[in-house]
Amino acid sequence: MAAAAASLIGTTLVKDNKNSCYSSTYSLLLNKRIHPFSLSTSPPPIRALSTETSVETNKRSKVEIFKEQSNYIRYPLNEELLTDAPNINEAATQLIKFHGSYQQYDRDERGGRSYSFMLRTKNPSGKVSNQLYLAMDDLADQFGIGTLRLTTRQTFQLHGVIKQDLKTVMSTIIRNMGSTLGACGDLNRNVLAPAAPFVRKDYVFAQQTADNIAALLTPQSGFYYDMWVDGEQFMTAEPPEVVKARNDNTHGTNFPDSAEPIYGTQFLPRKFKIAVTVPTDNSVDLFTNDIGVVVVSDDNGEPQGFNIYVGGGMGRTHRMETTFPRLAEPIGYVPKEDILYAVKAIVVTQRENGRRDDRRYSRLKYLLDSWGIEKFRSVTEQYYGKKFEPTRELPEWEFKSHLGWHETGDGLLFCGLHVDSGRVKGITKKTLREIIEKYSLNVRITPNQNIVLCDIRRSWKRPITVALAQGGLLPPTYVDPLNITAMACPALPLCPLAITEAERGIPDLLKRVRGVFEKVGLSYNESVVIRVTGCPNGCARPYMAELGLVGDGPNSYQIWLGGTPAQTSLARTFKNKVKIQDLEKVFEPLFYHWRLDRKAKESFGDFTNRMGFEKLEEIVDKWTGIPKSSSRHYLRIFTDKETYEAVDALAKLENKNAHQLAMEVIRNFVASQQNGKSQ
Incomplete structure (x- = not known):
């Protein structure tokens, strides 16, 4: 493989006698640059091959070798896509993630593996044009499994595409104003922002900033378009401030003369997530991101700058206490004209110092945990070229679903629609297609896996409401409050990491929770933020939930408690390996005592934190059932x-x-x- 890579890249691979391995002198020279300062106080880092000093291969993960030898994410994927096999090899499987796809197989099938590919789009702020929505809807029927999935990062996922159809599907997405570039892989993922299309200055500015950050950190080497549209370029003109920030190397952030000035040949150590929002609106789960950006406005509503938070992340590994979820913490404030330079400086700090030997510890949160915020700030300021100012005081956060009908502020309306687990299928899919096509609506995807219909004239509200109701898409007042805030990852049968069910299991789970609510006397309008994942990677952000269920065995879950409705607190492990049939044994005593012992308007998450896990353990262990004096009797509703x-x-x-x-x-x-x- 090394020899083939040498031929493709156009470089000479030389034998490294010390390691008996191959290293690319070309990639080392390509990434040569001068550091603005010495990190003499840092722990020995796994470098991004940014100097002529060779890095020992045994100190880098296998994925780092694949990236280095790939000619900027081309080889051997370009060759593997031409074979008759239904799957691709290990190196190509890692590289195709940068193009926005994962190789999967149906784990419900017995016998040989039935391979397919999941494609994920990239939609900053969740914006989806009318043209792209209709194209994705068609592709789901023609090449997928007949469904679309709205993700927790405001994108589409298209499941079930076979290898022979990949180029057709990818090129169709590109030619319809879409992209999957960087939706997966070791680089910046989709940039979140509130999905509500308000014309308020702060909302518009947040969404424009998300677009600019996404453009800044988009790969530049052309591998994506080479692979899927034979090199034809479909990138739109970028704002001049984005081009200027990307090319600026005043503080040694870039690889000069590189096809990837920010990423180099090695890209980032792991995935990188960014969210932008406005004060009070935490629809984006701000503190779960590597970088969280909040618009700060003056008294007249004019945006002046940004508070920046760093080091959030959800993924962990069971029974490895050295892996953990973490909340982002404040690093400082920057004026609005500096935001791209500040974000770039943070990304480069992670690029240069994030671990590349063990991918379990490669996220930015582990660098923050190792260094502490003061050292991280100091190092980042060298790349930024300025000191961060103190963060500005902000009001309390709220979770805003943006569901239902709202005025945008310019005479138009938008309508947010709840979609269970983000799965658009059946009559829901047909109804959305008809409405979006008939009225030429643009849409937005929310970070809670819901959809927003945009650009609606007032005269259209009534016929659209009728059409939605006929398709089972009812106003949020008619949706169970438990469903409104619930989320689940896809898990089985397609995700190779899933240990147990999530999306397929959550409908029954929510019914069971509602049944417990009724049994213990909680009213219908009571709600708890419930999130379920099939493994500990945390794609549905269960570690921020009031009640998180994390798969830890077949039909078995860890139970996490302590998140809050506004998604500002980290949950903690309460129980391990609770079998799915035994969940009520935990839910019933917890919910009963929440109803009985809570303070006025105290959320379930706040209640569990105030009580403490030791007391809650005692309550669950000693539970023998609801006292007879507390039982409730319901009138019989149905007589026939x-x-x-x-x-x-x-x-x-x-x-x-x-x-x-x-x-x-x-x-x-x-x-x-x-x-x-x-x-």
Whole structure:
């Protein structure tokens, strides 16, 4: 493979006698640059091959070797895509991630593996044009499994594409104003921002900033377009401030004369995540990102600069306490004209000092944990060329779903729609297609796996509302509050990392939680943030949930408690290896005592933190059932079988039971009557 790589890259690979391995002198020279300062106080780093000093191969992970020998993420993927095999080899499997795809196989099938590919788009701020949405909808039917999935990073995932169709699908996405470049791999992923299309200055500025950061950190070497559209360029004109910031090497951030001035041949040690938002709006789960950026405005609403937070991340490994989820912490404030330079400096600090020997410890959060914020700030300031100012005081955070009907501020409307686990399928898919196509609507994807219909005229509101209702897409007041904030990763059957169910299991799980709520006397409008993942990597951000379930064995979960509704606190492990059939044994005593012992308006997460895990363990271990004096009796709603079956059929469209739907209708009717009388 090394010899083939040498031929492709156009360089000479020389034998390294010390390691008996191959190293590319070409890649070392390509990345030569002068450091602005010496990191003499740093722990011995695994460098990004940024000097002529060779790095011993046995100190780098296998993926680092693949990247170095790939000719900027081309080889051997370009050759593997031409073979008749349904799959690609190990090196190509790692490289195709940079192009926005993962190789998968159906784990439900027995016998030989049935390989396919998952494609993930890249949509800064979750923006999806009308043209791209319709193209993705078509591709799901023609080349996928007939469904689209909205992700927790505001993108589409398209599952089930076979290798022979990859180029057709990729080129179709590109030619319809879309991209999958950098949606996966060791580089900056999709940049989040609130999905609401408000025309308020701060929201517009946050979304523009997300677009600019995404453009700044987009790969420049052309490998993506070479592979999928034969080198044809579809990149739109970039704002001059983005080009200027990328090319600036005043403080030694760039690799001169490199096809990748920021990334070099090695790109980043691991994936890198960034979110931008405005004060109070934590729809983006700000503190779970490597970099969190918050717009700071003056008293007149004019954006002046940004608070910046660093070091968040969710992934961990079971039974390895040296791996952990972590919240981002403040590094400082920068004026608005400096944001691209500050972000670039943080990325370069991670590029140069993040570990490249063990990918479990390669995220920025581990560098922050090792160095501490003061040292990290000091090093980053060398690349930034300035001191960070103190962060500005901000109001408290809230989770904002942006569901329902809203005015944008320019005479138009938008409508946020809840989609269970982000899976667009069946009648929901058909209905969305018809509405988006008929009214030429653009859409946005939210970080909570929901969809926002944009650019709606007032005269369209009524017919769109009727069409949505006929397709089972009801206003948020008709959706179970538990479902509104719940999230799950895809997990089985396609994710190779999944240990147990998540997306397929969460509908039944939420019904069971609702059943426990009713049993212990909690009202219907009570809610808890529930997130479920099939493994500890945390793709649905379970470590921020009030109740997180993390797969740790077949039909078994870790239970995490202590997150808050605003997603500002980190949950902690409460129970290990709870079998799925035993979950009520934990839920029932916890929810019963939350109802009985909480303070006024105290959330479940705040309650668990105040009580402490030792006390909660005692409550669960000694639980013998709800005291008889606390039992509740419900009126019988249905008097005939026909009515029950009709309501139950409607309820199933919303993932509810007949009792839940009937109670919703009654409560809404009573509320409307009371509101009418008060007027």
